[in-house]
Amino acid sequence: MIKKILLLFLCLNFLFLCLIPLGCDEEDTSGNNSNAKLSSKIGYVYAPVKPQIGRSGLSTGLIALEQNVPPEGYKAISGARVIIGNSKVDADDKGNFKISNIQPGEHQMLICASGFQPVVQVTAVSAIGSATVAIDTLKVIPEKAVVMKGDFMPFMAVGKDPEGNFIPLSSATWSVLNGDKNEKKELGTVTNTGLFKGNETGFVKVIAASATYTASSEATILDPAGTNTGTLTGKVSLASGSPVDGAQVVIPGTNLMSETDKDGKYSILDVPSDISLTLFVVKHSTIVGSGSIQLEKWKEKIMDIIATSNPPPIPEDANSVVIKDSTPLPLTTGTISGYVLAPANGDKPEKNFQSLSVIQSKIVPKGHMGISGVNVMLEEDPSISCLTSSDGGFTLNNVPLKKEGGPAYVVVVLDGYVSLSAPVLINGEYPPGAVTKLEIYPENPVIPVGGVLEFKVVTYDRKGQIIKTPKLDWFYEGDRGNLEPEEGIFSASKIGHGTISVNYGDISTKKNFKVIDKSETGSLSGVVLDKKEKPVKNAFIILDNSPWIGITDDEGKYNILWVLIGEKIPLSVKVDGKLCGDALASVGKGASAIEDISVNLTIEKQSIDPNSIDKPSIPDIPPASINPENTSGNNNIGNLPSNVVSSKITPTPREEFPRWPGGSQEDSNQKENKEKVKNNKSDESMFPRWPFSNSSEK
Structure with a gap:
C-alpha cells in the first residue's frame, strides 16, 4: 500500500515538473499571437476644394474616410500625415494611406497637412481575418459629436470581438432621426458608409442598424453665426511646470484652434456654449494632451492642460508634417x-x-x-x-x-x-x-x-x-x-x-x-483745385446726406443735380480712392448752390478717367427690361418674360447736363470769383448759397 502511495506521489510530482515549462511556452506563445494580431488602417485624406480659412489663418476641413471617392466639393490631399498611437504614415498622391502595426479597436486618429488645421477623428481598426462580433454590444462612434452646418462627420458602427475590442461592423443600415419630433426639416443626411452631413441647426440621432440590433449616436449641428458662445483660455505645460509653446489646441467638430505662445498660453473665442466638447493638444504631429470642457454663454472659462507626454522639441524626421505658423493671415x-x-x-x-x-x-x-x-x-x-x-x-x-x-x-x-x-x-x-x-x-x-x-x-x-x-x-x-x-x-x-x-x-x-x-432738393456745383490751384479731374465729391455724387471733369468742375436740402452739409473729396479734402455746403430748396474745394494731393498719381477704361464687348442689343404693362410684380433677372419691350431710355448727351452753370465757357466774373476761393470755402458774396427763383422772394 505504501509503495502504491509513493508511486502515485512520484507520478504526480513528475507531471507537475513537466507542466512548468509548458506553462512558460504557453505564455510566450500568447505574446507572439498578440503581435500577430496587430492590424492596419486603410483610408483616404480629403479636404474642401475651396476650404474656409479659420481664425488661426489656416484652412479647415481635413477629413479621413475609408471610401476612395471624395465627398462632393472635396478633393484628395497628398502628403498628409495620418497618426494612430505611435504609428504614422504619409498619404500618397491620391490621398491614400495605410498605417500598420495597430491594435484592433477604437483609436484617436490625428490628421495633419501643411496649411491646414490638424484634425482628430474617432475611428476603429478591424482585426486580421474574420472576427465574430457580439451583436448585443453594437454601438456607434463617436457616441456624441458636434458638427458645423455644412460640414461632414464620419460615423462608424462597431461591436466587440472575442478579445473585447470594439471593431468595425462589416455592414449596417444608416439613417438620421430628428431629436425634435415636431421638426419637419431634414437637419442632416447620412450615406450608406456612415458619412454624415449637417444641413440645418438642431439635434439629431445618427442610427446604425444590423439585422437584429440598433444603436445610435447623438449629433448637434451648429451654425457658427447663430450659436451662443463663450471664451476658453488656459495654459499647456508639462508635469514639471515647463510651458509647451507652439502647440495647437483644437476642438474637433468646430474648426476652432489656437496656438500656444512662449508661455504655453492659448485663447479661443466663440467656443459653443452649453454643450460638452473635447479638446486636443497637438505638437509636431503628436497628440500630447486632451481634456473635456463645457462653457457657459458669454462667459470665460480657464482650462489648464498638463501634457501627457513630453512633446518632441523638433520634428522627429525629415518627412514630418510641420504645421505652418498659425498667425492670422491677412484677408486677400x-x-x-x-x-x-x-x-x-x-x-x-x-x-x-x-x-x-x-x-x-x-x-x-x-x-x-x-x-x-x-x-x-x-x-x-x-x-x-x-x-x-x-x-x-x-x-x-x-x-x-x-x-x-x-x-x-x-x-x-x-x-x-x-x-x-x-x-x-x-x-x-x-x-x-x-x-x-x-x-x-x-x-x-x-x-x-x-x-x-x-x-x-x-x-x-x-x-x-x-x-x-x-x-x-x-x-x-x-x-x-x-x-x-x-x-x-x-x-x-x-x-x-x-x-x-x-x-x-x-x-x-x-x-x-x-x-x-x-x-426737397437743390443742386450743388463747383470746382476742385489742388494747393497750386490746378484743377483736379476725376475726383469724387461725396455728400454725407445724399447718395448722389459729383465727378470732376478735366477742368475740375462738378455738378450734382440732386442734393437733399440742408445747412452745413459735410462733403468729402476722394481722388484715386484716397480722401484728399472736405468742406461744408448749404443747399436751399430748388436752389443751385456753389462750393469750390481745395484739396491736398500728397501723392501725385494719374487719375483714372472713367471714360478711358477698357470697355468690354457688349452685345448690340437693348438692355433687358421689364414690360411696363406687366403688373404681376417682381421678375428675376435672366428669366425675363418673352413679351418684354426694349428700353425706351436713350442716354442723354452730357451737354444737356452741364457740370458748371452756364456751360463750358467761363465769363470774366467766374474767373474773378475763382481767384477768391480760400480755405475750402466759397465767397458767399460772389456765390450766394440760397439764390431765389423770382424777385418776389428776394
Missing part, C-alpha cells in the same frame, strides 16, 4: 457682383426724379430694369471697374476684403443720369463666427419717391471683425413703400420718414430712412 481679395437698374418708364431722370440703383439680389423690383453700358467703379480704387452687360449685371474682381469697418461702395456713372454711390457686400472667404452685432448701410438712407434701395447688413464678431453674413430677416411697418423681406430691397412710393429693422436670432438693429421728391 474677393469679388463684387450685382446689377444696375433704372426706371422702366423711359422718362429722363430730371423729369421723374428717379435714378440708377444698385442691387446684388436677382430680384428686379416692379417698374425697373437692368441697364447696360453703366460704368461701375470701386469707390476705394476706381481702377477696379467694369461696364454692365445687357442685363445690367457687373462683376468687379480682385477687390481687397475688409477685416473691419463697413461695406465697400461702388460708384455708377451713365450719361444722362446723376452719378450714384451705393454700398455693396464683397463675395469672399470671410470666416464664420458668432454674430454679436449687426449694422445696416447706407448710414443715411435717402430714397427718391419711385426709386429702390437695397439695404446692406454687415455682421461682426465680438472682436469687431467682419464675419460671414448669415441669412437675415427684414421687417418694415408703414406706408412709405414695400420691403422685400428676404433681400432687404425697399421700393419707395410715398414721401416721408420710415424705419426698417433686421433680425438674426435675438440680435436686431434698426435704420431710419427718408423718402423724398424733387421739391
